[in-house]
Amino acid sequence: MDQLSFIPEELVRTLQKNAGNEDTRCSSSTLEMLRLLASLDVPKELLACMLEMAGFSIHHVRYLAGPLALHRSLWGDVIPTWLKAACMQDRFDLILSEYEQDQVGDYATPTEVLAYMMPASFEAPMHRDYSDLYIWAGNEVMRKHNKLPEGADNFYELIGGHAIEFKTVKTEFHDLSRSIRQSVVKHAAQQGWGKRRNRAKEEALAVVNPVQTTDQPKQGSLF
Known part of the structure; x- marks a missing residue:
C-alpha cells in the first residue's frame, strides 16, 4: 500500500475514468504523471496495470510487464544494475512515445539490445556485424x-574505435530488437497479462449478442 501513496489522486481518477473505455485517450498531463512515476522506480507490474486501466493496447501492457530478455549465459551477472533499470525506463518511454503517435511498434530499445548482448560478448568473439551493433548500442x-x-x-574514443552510424547496423538491430520484443510480449501473455481485458470484451459481446438457447432451429439450419 505504500507504493499507492506515490500515485497522485488526479491520475487515479483519470485512469478509473478511462477504464473499460478504449476510445478515451490519456491527456499529455496524464502521460507526464506516468513518466514521473516510472522515474520513481514504481514496479513495472503496477505501471502495467495502470496502462491497462488507461486503455493502452494489450501489446503495450504486455511489453511493459514482461521480463528482460537476456542471452542465456553463465555471464549473466555481468549486467550492471543500472543497465537493467535503464532497460525498463527506456521501454516505458518507448511505449508512451508510441501511444502518443497512436502506434504499436515492432522493436525493442537499444538499451535492451545492449543488455541482451552483454553476456554473449564475454563468451566468444562476435561476428563483425554484431560487434558493431554492440558497440553502437x-x-x-x-x-x-x-x-x-x-x-x-x-564511447568510441574510450575504446579507440571509429564512430558507427546506425545505417550500418540497422538490419542487425531490427532483427535482434524485433525478436527481443516479441519474446517479451509472448512471455507476458503466457503469464496472463491482457487476459482480463479479453474476458471483459467477451462478456460485453455476450450481452450485446446473447447466445441463442431456443430449441427451435435457425432459419437455414441443416438440422
Missing part, C-alpha cells in the same frame, strides 16, 4: 544515461 546507451567518464564525448 553501447555508445547510445552510455550517452543517454550519462555513464561516460567525465570529459568523454562518446
Whole structure:
C-alpha cells in the first residue's frame, strides 16, 4: 500500500475514468504523471496495470510487464544494475512515445539490445556485424544515461574505435530488437497479462449478442 501513496489522486481518477473505455485517450498531463512515476522506480507490474486501466493496447501492457530478455549465459551477472533499470525506463518511454503517435511498434530499445548482448560478448568473439551493433548500442546507451567518464564525448574514443552510424547496423538491430520484443510480449501473455481485458470484451459481446438457447432451429439450419 505504500507504493499507492506515490500515485497522485488526479491520475487515479483519470485512469478509473478511462477504464473499460478504449476510445478515451490519456491527456499529455496524464502521460507526464506516468513518466514521473516510472522515474520513481514504481514496479513495472503496477505501471502495467495502470496502462491497462488507461486503455493502452494489450501489446503495450504486455511489453511493459514482461521480463528482460537476456542471452542465456553463465555471464549473466555481468549486467550492471543500472543497465537493467535503464532497460525498463527506456521501454516505458518507448511505449508512451508510441501511444502518443497512436502506434504499436515492432522493436525493442537499444538499451535492451545492449543488455541482451552483454553476456554473449564475454563468451566468444562476435561476428563483425554484431560487434558493431554492440558497440553502437553501447555508445547510445552510455550517452543517454550519462555513464561516460567525465570529459568523454562518446564511447568510441574510450575504446579507440571509429564512430558507427546506425545505417550500418540497422538490419542487425531490427532483427535482434524485433525478436527481443516479441519474446517479451509472448512471455507476458503466457503469464496472463491482457487476459482480463479479453474476458471483459467477451462478456460485453455476450450481452450485446446473447447466445441463442431456443430449441427451435435457425432459419437455414441443416438440422
